[in-house]
Amino acid sequence: MKMFSVSHKTAFVVDHCPYMAESCRQQVECDVLTKSRGQGMIPLAPVSKSLWTCAVECSMEYCRILYDVYPLRKLINYIVSDSEFHILNSWRQEDQSTHELMSALAAVGPPNPQEDPECCSVLHGLVAAVESLCKITEYQHEARTTLMDTADRVANRGRIICLTNAKSDTHVRMLEDCVQETILEQNKMAAGSDRLMPIQQCELVLVHIFPQGEDTLVSDRPKKEVSSLLTSEVHSVRAGRHLATKLNILVQQHFDLASTTITNIPMKPTLNVCEQEEQHANTSANYDVELLHHRDAHLEFFKSGDLHMAGSTSRDSGLKETVTLKWCTPRTNSVELHYCTGAYRISPTDVNSRPSSCLTNFLLNGRSVLLEQPRKSGSKVISHMLSSHGGEIFLHVLNSTRSTLEDPPSISEGCGGRVTDYRITDFGEFMRENRLTPVPESPDTEASGKPPAERAKAQLERYTRYWPMIISQTTIFNMQAVVPLANLIVKESLSEEDLLTCQKTVYNLVDMERKNDPLPISTVGSRGKGPKRDEQYRIMWNELETLVKTHVAGSERHQRVLDCIIACRSKPPEEEERKKRGRKREDKEDKAEKNINKDSEDKSWQESERLKGVVERVKEEQGESEVIKDSPDSPEPLNKKPRLEEIQLPEKAKGPVSLLTMWTNRITVANSRKHQEFAGRISSVNNKAELYQHLKDENGMDLHENGKATR
Structure with missing residues (x-):
């Protein structure tokens, strides 16, 4: 520069x-003494x-x-x-x-x-x-x-x-x-x-x-x-x-100067602002004095946007602007210290006017004046102070916000709101890697071409091109597998060994994706379990590509790292189509399984209730039959019903359905959709598969259970 x-x-x-x-x-006009001029005197x-x-x-x-x-x-x-x-x-x-x-x-x-x-x-x-x-x-x-x-x-x-x-x-x-x-x-x-x-x-x-x-x-x-x-x-x-x-x-x-107008300056003897007003002890008036100073004295106004609150006015057909600050009662103790963020020399616009001379004399006598922002409502904010040092008057900028001399604010009170997951440990490591140390002048430093300060600035610029501040906003910086690449890609130039290390890191990430390993994806602000595994890896690859692209102009090897990432994350079209079909089929199966589970739960409850009624009736009949059976002359009742063991209940009606039974039914239904049913099980009679079904049609014989054939 x-x-x-x-x-x-x-x-x-x-x-x-x-x-x-x-x-x-x-x-x-030269003759201003119009009232005290005697009669007969010709005015000037x-x-x-x-x-x-x-x-x-x-x-x-x-x-x-x-x-x-x-x-x-x-x-x-x-x-x-x-x-x-x-x-x-x-x-x-x-x-x-x-x-x-x-x-x-x-x-x-x-x-x-x-x-x-x-x-x-x-x-x-x-x-x-x-x-x-x-x-x-x-x-x-x-x-x-x-x-x-x-x-x-x-x-x-x-x-x-x-x-x-x-x-x-x-x-x-x-x-x-x-x-x-x-x-x-x-x-x-x-x-x-x-x-x-x-x-x-x-x-x-x-x-x-x-x-x-x-x-x-x-x-x-x-x-x-x-x-x-x-x-x-x-x-x-x-x-x-x-x-x-x-x-x-x-x-x-x-x-690069700015204007500040001090308003409501009291001209009364109690404050000794102007000794020439002693003769008007019973009256008081307020005056305004305009001061010029460096524009940085209003820097906080420009940053916060509160310039209109400070009374920005326009004069001289809008060509000139001034910020209005209000006079506060001066402190008698000049030893009192105030936390200032800047001090700027001032110059009165109208140096020969009585208000300007009174104000400057008042300040040069060792007094200090606090200035506040005029507000229509709320508590007053003291933003500036006028004081002299060594015979020169300075406009001091007071810190109206939290002072750095106080206890440090909680990290949840930062500019980002109530954020608690800042990368504090990583930032400490970042500061450790970018510390400035004195470098003695030597032929080696001169031969490098750049001064040490310029090299330090360039390194700091490279390290901060992509550096997320919050843990939930990044994925790759939370992965230990990406650390070798993240530490090497910020270098000004890469060696061949560095290039191989970066490529090896990319291949490890590809292997993780093939194994379907989980990633440290933040679920803050999202409902459920967060994005699916494919979406997690897509987010990871996008962020990794963004990191490398910010450094791709460094050298030719940086470009080769980017080419390796692009080549590894790009997949054949048939594989992408297969993954899409797989995701659709899984979604349909999940939906069907949910419906089946709901139907099976309803049916199981109905079967269990019916089964309870059957069991109660059978027990009552068994009790009656036992009483009759004890009599030797009593014949066996004609309406005797078979015992419970003889009743062929369906599979689902053999007692209350447990969670294991429900899970087994679900697995059975899911497996039945994945293969073709055995033909013999479909044509079974009373849970017994009939063998040699076509033998009777071919030979004209009828087979019995004992294996003998009849015509």
Whole structure:
């Protein structure tokens, strides 16, 4: 990645030609003491600033905000252009201050209206700005000397902001062409120089300033690419407060800043917020102060989506947004510590206003202010704090959620809900395999081509391409048989031995499928016993193929592992059809067996009830017959019924049906469907098969049981 972004170097070019001395036509009242002025005193006439004054003031505000938020590594080179260019400071860090720039501007003075406009042009300043961007800053020089072998990572990019009064759109295109040609010329000169660097990217921001009450001659244009080295955008702005607002928006866009408005700031003496309000002890008022800071201070709002709850408002025709935070009563004890996740320098938008000066003085005296998110209902949430350190004011981001200093949360309270089957043991092993250790510089590490940190990042990326977090979401990582392949496939390159190990693992899985071994398929969230065995192996093969596909671009042997998996899981069409028929037949048999079992249970119950009645009647008759039999003269009754042993009961009626009998009946019915019945058993009489059935028809003889034949 290239070092040093476009915001590292900014060249300000301010037009100093005679037409910049024209009035901006925005009236400024100087006489504000209307009530205390005595009679007969003539009020002061309002004044108006020139275009030059407006440009200088707004550009200084741009620089002030930048220096407040970024005191280091963000550099500005200020150039004034008239008949020639005037460079007011350099890229050195000690020249980066508003005091230096204001002193240099005071020496330049306002533009001379009597000067010949034909001799003056902003082109001189633009050419000087391109030449200045080619110069190496202290930070770039330090980075180049530190990274001698990778000095090409040090990029030279910058931005040019030009404040001028253009004549037309054609004039603007001429300025862009001039900057483009100058960049090409300077890059040729810098190619053979050690003190210059070619420009790799340049952003040109043209701000056309015109007086109020007049129509602009230049149209706005968003950022467009002029060439591979230059991008350009045009802003047409009225002088005065509109120009100040525009540059305030630009500094936020260029340096990734955000706005926060502190509301309900009390101005009463009990809090000593503003000592100048002592005379109004019986009254109080609430004020608002807008602060600029780095955008990361609102990062938690953006992540959680609670930005609307923080009072996002739009001002200046929707071009500018600010987050509203409410003032809390300040703590008197500054020793109290708060758990902060970030601290960012702030810069007041209107630094000269009374509320801003009172707030900054209050904070610089060692006080801290807590800020809360305004809510319509519920408890208040304190999200930020204002405090000063070493004479600089910082906006601290407070952790409004669970603190990492507290007891660790239960694993069931994670972002995934009440999940308890995380792969904790596997994650510990994953961390152990990806630990970072210091590596001393040696010729071996340099010859490898990549720095150790880059190799570590690449390894971490490979290990996490496919890594399920929950046990129930994976099958292969729960199988001991897949461990050799899973450990080897994440390597950057495979040896021939590794390839054989992976193929052996695949063949073992094929053997497991042939034996119909069970798999550790999770049944969480599913009813019943889960998927069938064929479906389990299909899930396993799909996941294994997904794992290998994520690493198939590593080497040619990774592709061979994938080919082996595809070849082993693909089966002949006839085998698939046979399995389908087998599954259908098993489903039908299961359904038929269920129906048979139900019918057999009903019939068995009916037979058992009938049998009970028969047994009771027989016992009664036996008792009567015994009494009669004891009498010697009594003949045997004519209606004597045969005993129970003589009754030929059906097989199912010989007592209550047990579970074993039911199971035997089921097996008998199932087996009867799988083979053809013996012909002799079908034609049997009284459970006795008749032998030699066709002998009588052939010989005309009748066979008896004793084997004698009769005609």
